[in-house]
Amino acid sequence: xxxxxxxxxxxxAASALxxxxxxxxxxxxxxxxxxxxxxGADAQVTGAVSLQTWALKPKFTSYVEGVIKAFExxxxxxxxxxxxxxxxxxxxxxxxxxxxxxxxxVVNLPPDFALPLAKQNLLLDVAAADAKIKDxxxxxxxxxxxxxxxSGTFGYPWxxxxxxxxxxxxxxxxxxxxxxxxPKTFDELLAAAKIMHDKSGGKEYLMSRLPGIGDLxxxxxxxxxxDGKKFTFNSPEAAALLDKYREAYxxxxxxxxxxxxxxxxxSKLFTQSKVAWTTGGGNAIQDFTKDNPSLKGKIVPSPAxxxxxxxxxxxxxxxxxxxxAAAIALARFVTNAENxxxxxxxxxxxxxxxxxxxxxYFSKSDGTPESDAKVLAFESLAKAKSLTPAVISGATNxxxxxxxxxxxxxxxxxxxxxxxAVNKANQLLTQ
Numbered sequence: 001x002x003x004x005x006x007x008x009x010x011x012x013a014a015s016a017l018x019x020x021x022x023x024x025x026x027x028x029x030x031x032x033x034x035x036x037x038x039x040g041a042d043a044q045v046t047g048a049v050s051l052q053t054w055a056l057k058p059k060f061t062s063y064v065e066g067v068i069k070a071f072e073x074x075x076x077x078x079x080x081x082x083x084x085x086x087x088x089x090x091x092x093x094x095x096x097x098x099x100x101x102x103x104x105x106v107v108n109l110p111p112d113f114a115l116p117l118a119k120q121n122l123l124l125d126v127a128a129a130d131a132k133i134k135d136x137x138x139x140x141x142x143x144x145x146x147x148x149x150x151s152g153t154f155g156y157p158w159x160x161x162x163x164x165x166x167x168x169x170x171x172x173x174x175x176x177x178x179x180x181x182x183p184k185t186f187d188e189l190l191a192a193a194k195i196m197h198d199k200s201g202g203k204e205y206l207m208s209r210l211p212g213i214g215d216l217x218x219x220x221x222x223x224x225x226x227d228g229k230k231f232t233f234n235s236p237e238a239a240a241l242l243d244k245y246r247e248a249y250x251x252x253x254x255x256x257x258x259x260x261x262x263x264x265x266x267s268k269l270f271t272q273s274k275v276a277w278t279t280g281g282g283n284a285i286q287d288f289t290k291d292n293p294s295l296k297g298k299i300v301p302s303p304a305x306x307x308x309x310x311x312x313x314x315x316x317x318x319x320x321x322x323x324x325a326a327a328i329a330l331a332r333f334v335t336n337a338e339n340x341x342x343x344x345x346x347x348x349x350x351x352x353x354x355x356x357x358x359x360x361y362f363s364k365s366d367g368t369p370e371s372d373a374k375v376l377a378f379e380s381l382a383k384a385k386s387l388t389p390a391v392i393s394g395a396t397n398x399x400x401x402x403x404x405x406x407x408x409x410x411x412x413x414x415x416x417x418x419x420x421a422v423n424k425a426n427q428l429l430t431q
Contacts (some may be wrong), residue, residue: 043325046077047329051330052104054313055087063343071333078326098122103318105327106334109155110389111144114316118147118154125152129328137335141352144312144386149228155314156331157352159343162308162384163279164376166288167300171206171276175199179300182277186219186305189277190244193253196276208275209266211245213397216388218306224389231425236420238351242407242414249408259405271295278380279304282377283348285370301373303380310384312352350378357382396425 056064068080083104085093091113097103098117109117117123127133127142128194133153134142141157169179175196183189193206213233217223221238224231248254255275257263270278280288289296315331317324334337340351341359356362362378366372388397400421407417 006214034274045326045329047321047323047326048079048081049080049106049326049330050083050104052083052085052107054085054090054108056227057084063346067334067339069236071330075329080330101320103320105318105321105323106315107318108313108333109316110313111155111386114145114314115147115390118150118152122319123154124319124324125154126156126317126328127153129324130332136354137352138354138381140310140385141312142309145314147228147390148224148226155316156314156335157315158190158335159340159349160352161281162209162377162380162381163281163305163348164373166270166278166280167302168270168273168276168298169300170298172198182302184305189305190248191207193248197253202252205253205255205275206277207248208258208269210258210408211212213392213400214309216241217387224391228391231422231429234415234422238348238418239414242252242404242417246408246410250410259409282374285373300371301369301376303376305409307387308380308384310389312386350381391429393428396428399424
């Protein structure tokens with residue numbers, strides 16, 4: 001299922017925001033989006049600057065205060081005011097601040113939160129102000145703050161996560177499969193699911209998840225038009241992918257309740273040893289074995305199928321900041337390799353800087369499955385991408401999921417489901 005970003009404590013879990021068209025100021029009819037910088041990144045860094053984070057107090061108060069103290073020491077004459085907003089209602093708070101012209105100088109925004117603000121020229125094009133951003137941060141993290149139909153980059157990637165695959169070696173062995181040589185493509189996954197079903201007399205399952213937009217992206221389906229104004233994922237290629245899922249469901253390769261309210265979710269079923277495959281972050285293996293100790297030693301991690309998904313939190317700079325030089329310097333400082341590494345080691349997420357690739361904490365395994373999983377996830381970040389366009393709202397995603405469920409159940413054709421989903425998504429896009 002599609003993953004969206006939320007508060008840090010939820011580690012990039014589900015959320016959505018639609019701010020465009022809510023009185024945030026006049027939009028740029030040229031379509032460039034965002035405001036262009038007026039002060040270079042090398043200007044003198046001094047004076048007051050504000051930083052807003054999302055649900056970091058009180059658990060991470062000492063960390064953030066330490067980073068602020070170090071910043072003020074590096075740049076004498078600066079004074080940082082730290083604001084932290086609760087996890088619940090953060091979208092409404094940002095909307096209120098933007099509408100009132102009170103957006104903090106540096107503000108924690110995931111890409112989908114940043115997009116409508118960028119459309120309204122309320123965020124700075126940080127790449128135009130800071131030419132080093134593309135050289136110092138991983139490509140996928142920077143690209144997450146670049147949007148179809150807009151020109152610019154509207155955030156520094158802060159911390160990241162991704163998914164890898166996890167396999168139950170006992171269930172693989174029982175089916176005559178090798179968990180150390182797992183499927184690497186979707187078609188191989190389907191073939192393995194058939195083998196596991198047939199060998200167990202229909203009692204064992206490999207797969208237990210429905211496709212989403214990310215799966216369509218990985219199948220090469222174009223989700224959004226180049227100008228970002230129209231959804232385009234109702235293609236024959238998309239219908240063919242849904243057809244494969246429908247046939248697999250009909251053949252019994254997926255649990256029957258995957259389409260009902262009784263469905264617990266892919267990760268939960270894996271933890272309960274009811275399915276042999278799931279996806280999860282680099283630290284998910286620890287949760288699996290904690291919740292079900294009998295899985296200890298039976299979980300084999302591997303890279304995600306196709307392109308790994310990228311989940312991003314970042315720091316954007318207000319286009320209306322009165323201290324642009326300090327704001328840019330602060331965003332860079334909070335997201336530098338040293339500070340990100342320190343943060344990642346207490347939160348189980350990953351840094352977004354290229355320099356972090358040489359940090360043995362992330363890049364070297366101690367040989368345990370837990371450590372192997374962490375390294376696999378970290379290595380995946382180099383090619384991970386945001387597979388779901390930030391413009392897809394929660395309501396849009398829900399409707400798409402409903403139509404996909406109807407197609408998999410066989411109640412409507414895959415093409416009809418996709419046509420209905422695109423039609424509704426385009427309606428919501430214009431609101």
